[in-house]
Amino acid sequence: MDNAIIELNNITKKFDGETVLDDITLSVKKNEFVTLLGPSGCGKTTTLRIIGGFETPDEGDVFFDGHLINDVPPFKRQLNTVFQKYSLFPHMNVFENIAFGLRIKKMDERLITSKVEKMLELFNLKNYGKRRIDQLSGGQQQRIAIARALVNEPKVLLLDEPLGALDLKLRKEMQQELKAMQKQIGITFIYVTHDQEEALTMSDTIVVMNDGIIQQMGSPIDIYNEPQNAFVADFIGESNIIDGIMHDDYLVEFLGKKFECLDKGFGKGEEVDVVIRPEDLDITPTGQGKLEGIVKSVTFKGVHYEMRIVVLGYEFLVHSTDMAPAGSTVGLTLTPDDIHIMEKGE
Numbered sequence: 533m534d535n536a537i538i539e540l541n542n543i544t545k546k547f548d549g550e551t552v553l554d555d556i557t558l559s560v561k562k563n564e565f566v567t568l569l570g571p572s573g574c575g576k577t578t579t580l581r582i583i584g585g586f587e588t589p590d591e592g593d594v595f596f597d598g599h600l601i602n603d604v605p606p607f608k609r610q611l612n613t614v615f616q617k618y619s620l621f622p623h624m625n626v627f628e629n630i631a632f633g634l635r636i637k638k639m640d641e642r643l644i645t646s647k648v649e650k651m652l653e654l655f656n657l658k659n660y661g662k663r664r665i666d667q668l669s670g671g672q673q674q675r676i677a678i679a680r681a682l683v684n685e686p687k688v689l690l691l692d693e694p695l696g697a698l699d700l701k702l703r704k705e706m707q708q709e710l711k712a713m714q715k716q717i718g719i720t721f722i723y724v725t726h727d728q729e730e731a732l733t734m735s736d737t738i739v740v741m742n743d744g745i746i747q748q749m750g751s752p753i754d755i756y757n758e759p760q761n762a763f764v765a766d767f768i769g770e771s772n773i774i775d776g777i778m779h780d781d782y783l784v785e786f787l788g789k790k791f792e793c794l795d796k797g798f799g800k801g802e803e804v805d806v807v808i809r810p811e812d813l814d815i816t817p818t819g820q821g822k823l824e825g826i827v828k829s830v831t832f833k834g835v836h837y838e839m840r841i842v843v844l845g846y847e848f849l850v851h852s853t854d855m856a857p858a859g860s861t862v863g864l865t866l867t868p869d870d871i872h873i874m875e876k877g878e
């Protein structure tokens with residue numbers, strides 16, 4: 533593909549006879565922020581390690597800037613990795629930690645100083661050069677781990693759950709900081725996380741993985757609004773997933789009622805998954821909704837209420853600024869564009 537800096541073509545990887553990556557094909561553009569997102573064990577780290585050259589695929593090809601790099605060792609690839617455990621050198625100060633890669637390259641001392649100082653400035657660590665690593669907070673250590681990789685001026689930075697060890701508030705700050713920096717210096721990021729919110733916040737493109745298979749690739753908005761299957765719908769945000777039957781184009785039945793929808797092309801009588809986002813359901817007084825249920829629980833979430841509403845044994849998750857108390861009977865309404873029909877997963 534034009535403009536692609538990294539391409540994976542039909543990558544398959546087995547460990548002990550177990551397939552952990554199954555025919556992975558993806559393409560990353562220059563300066564793109566791409567996130568591999570999926571539950572633990574789905575193959576994210578293995579994919580990253582294949583790009584980095586730390587694992588060899590059993591089948592398939594890896595391209596860098598149009599060149600096949602299957603046999604190129606990690607240190608000759610123009611990329612750097614930030615691992616989850618950032619493993620800084622505790623016996624070196626901040627400056628020396630960042631300078632490490634440049635010293636290995638035997639770079640001129642003055643050039644090293646200027647490059648490291650630029651990094652310290654970029655990461656708001658200007659007066660920290662002489663500090664010992666153990667005198668720094670988790671957030672500062674994380675910044676140094678990233679600075680230590682970036683100072684080598686890689687074309688691609690691989691980041692494996694780099695914010696996983698930070699508390700929520702710091703993680704959110706670092707998400708903004710990293711994203712801004714990535715745009716500012718103009719570099720390609722391939723980022724791994726199991727946190728869907730992090731992926732939605734930071735990425736240009738999200739690659740949703742499960743069981744070693746790419747489930748969907750697209751912009752955060754596309755993935756959120758148009759999930760291709762129930763797995764993606766459920767993993768990206770919360771969803772109600774109900775068994776349904778397609779009666780005709782634009783007509784689906786679930787929970788004993790027929791609903792207009794926007795989907796077509798399914799077989800008549802085909803069993804489908806009906807996906808409805810919690811924020812798309814509206815509560816009404818009894819008798820005014822197409823569905824009727826009993827409120828099982830109500831939790832105030834700040835901006836909205838989260839309610840669990842049971843309809844014919846199915847427990848809906850509903851997010852609404854309106855509230856009905858636990859134990860009450862309410863109606864539920866939804867419009868055709870609130871209903872998303874998916875092929876049944878295996």
Ligand SMILES: Nc1ncnc2c1ncn2[C@@H]1O[C@H](COP(=O)(O)OP(=O)(O)O)[C@@H](O)[C@H]1O
Pocket residue numbers: 547548552570571572573574575576577578579
């Ligand atoms: N070196 C290895 N030897 C054997 N199994 C491995 C090895 N590395 C990873 N795996 C297995 O491969 C699967 C994918 O792992 P990984 O890529 O680390 O997933 P993720 O990063 O998405 O959590 C898991 O089942 C894991 O146990």
Ligand SMILES: [Mg+2]
Pocket residue numbers: 576577578
């Ligand atoms: Mg991992």
